[in-house]
Amino acid sequence: MAADKLSTRHLLGIKDINLNDIELIFETADNFKDVINRPIKKVPSLRDITIANIFFENSTRTKLSFELAEKRLSADVVNFAASSSSVSKGETLIDTVNNILAMKVDMVVMRHPYAGAGQFLSRHINAQIVNAGDGAHEHPTQALLDAFSIREKLGDVAGKKVVIVGDILHSRVAISNILCLQKLGAEVMVCGPTTLIPKHIAALGVKVEHDLIKALNWCDVANMLRIQLERMDIKYFATGREYAMMYGLNKQILDNLDKEIVVMHPGPINRGVEITSDVADSKQSIILNQVENGVAIRMAVLYLLASQKDS
Amino acid sequence: MRNQSAMQKRTLLSGQKLQITIKRLCHQLIENHTDFSNTVLIGIQPRGTFFADRVHQELTAILKTEAIKKGHLDITFFRDDFRRKDGLVTASSNTIDFVIEGKQVILIDDVLWTGRTIRAAMDALLAYGRPESVELMVLIDRRFSRHLPIEANYIGMRVDSVDSQKVKVSWIENEAEDKVILLSEPSSPKRP
Numbered sequence: 001m002a003a004d005k006l007s008t009r010h011l012l013g014i015k016d017i018n019l020n021d022i023e024l025i026f027e028t029a030d031n032f033k034d035v036i037n038r039p040i041k042k043v044p045s046l047r048d049i050t051i052a053n054i055f056f057e058n059s060t061r062t063k064l065s066f067e068l069a070e071k072r073l074s075a076d077v078v079n080f081a082a083s084s085s086s087v088s089k090g091e092t093l094i095d096t097v098n099n100i101l102a103m104k105v106d107m108v109v110m111r112h113p114y115a116g117a118g119q120f121l122s123r124h125i126n127a128q129i130v131n132a133g134d135g136a137h138e139h140p141t142q143a144l145l146d147a148f149s150i151r152e153k154l155g156d157v158a159g160k161k162v163v164i165v166g167d168i169l170h171s172r173v174a175i176s177n178i179l180c181l182q183k184l185g186a187e188v189m190v191c192g193p194t195t196l197i198p199k200h201i202a203a204l205g206v207k208v209e210h211d212l213i214k215a216l217n218w219c220d221v222a223n224m225l226r227i228q229l230e231r232m233d234i235k236y237f238a239t240g241r242e243y244a245m246m247y248g249l250n251k252q253i254l255d256n257l258d259k260e261i262v263v264m265h266p267g268p269i270n271r272g273v274e275i276t277s278d279v280a281d282s283k284q285s286i287i288l289n290q291v292e293n294g295v296a297i298r299m300a301v302l303y304l305l306a307s308q309k310d311s
Numbered sequence: 312m313r314n315q316s317a318m319q320k321r322t323l324l325s326g327q328k329l330q331i332t333i334k335r336l337c338h339q340l341i342e343n344h345t346d347f348s349n350t351v352l353i354g355i356q357p358r359g360t361f362f363a364d365r366v367h368q369e370l371t372a373i374l375k376t377e378a379i380k381k382g383h384l385d386i387t388f389f390r391d392d393f394r395r396k397d398g399l400v401t402a403s404s405n406t407i408d409f410v411i412e413g414k415q416v417i418l419i420d421d422v423l424w425t426g427r428t429i430r431a432a433m434d435a436l437l438a439y440g441r442p443e444s445v446e447l448m449v450l451i452d453r454r455f456s457r458h459l460p461i462e463a464n465y466i467g468m469r470v471d472s473v474d475s476q477k478v479k480v481s482w483i484e485n486e487a488e489d490k491v492i493l494l495s496e497p498s499s500p501k502r503p
Contacts, residue, residue, distance in 0.1 A: 004401045027402075030404075031385065031387070031403075031404070034405050035388065038439060039438070039439065043388035043389060043435075043438070044389060044434065046393075048394075049394075073388075303388070306393075306394065
């Protein structure tokens, strides 16, 4: 059993937490998964806590998931979207956040287009910070829920082979996943076109493969990442159709593999690009389990962080 | 709290006496609930579950039926000392695989002290539905130490104790011995 305390006051990235933290989050998430499947899906733990969800970048799943997690813990929630705020009038990040904190907010869940925004904020403000994605850097709760879903499906993460396919270059999910899976003892491979694989990714201790079929035959789990067209300033591959032919997963490929693998996707899916509809909706896909587990994982993270007595 | 080994120990219940107490409590339950057709036992995690399991075992033996329902309830997320206490209490599992709605529930815990655990347990229980009634059974009742207006319906033994004392219940299942002990700080040296 894991020790009963997180080693950190904020959740900024998987890089900053240790194996014990991850195990504690998983054990707590098991309990919350039980809670969210009850007739009354709510516990009063965080009833005197106020959480601000500050999203400087668009999000559906993560934002909803955090908000649900917060509400199911009985926290008070305020939402802030940069697109409809004074940020467009030129307010700085610290000013924005300090103004929100002046309204007595205890925790901040933040998504920001720049890497390190969470770290920066944690040095300047008092509230506890949960990173909900910072640029192409980290997305810790996504990695935790991915690993949690693998653990749920396959019993354990240690010793499993996971391939992350697609746009590794622009992906915070990939980095956090690699770090998280490695801490849990899994083997990780990345697969994609040369242009979308960062040059020095092998330094993280991952295998690199450019042939999708080889990668799929190697793995137990394939995590198909979304092509992030909005982050691509230049052309990284000729056409979406070519990408789908080379790196898209379809039912035929899946059925022709030597073994049955688990298919994951962090969403949102570009159906017909990374994976086809029949794969996304197949029995081997745990995409919707990932979404369900996301709420439990986020409840666990918020609960464990909030349980730290004010210093 | 000081190191337990430095504390004075007094055995309150053990061995056969504890067994007789459990038997007596079971007969009291049967008096009120007859065949347990609409009654369920819920042990409070983590330590009340051992006691609940014993009661269940005994009732099963007395009534010669396997049909008595028993569950375990975790109250961690319903505690009222969240963020007010150092350290975190890790949650345990809930195992309630039946419907609480309309049932007569007997909550079971080992020691009743301030009553805060039971308050939390009632909240936690209601998340599973609306029971017809809730009763409380405890092995040890530390009298006159309640923070809340809560009393037990079935009591194994009443104990008078002060706040610095501690009641420890151990079972063969977790600590190799059925025993209830009262731990006290060593008494201060007598005045000259």
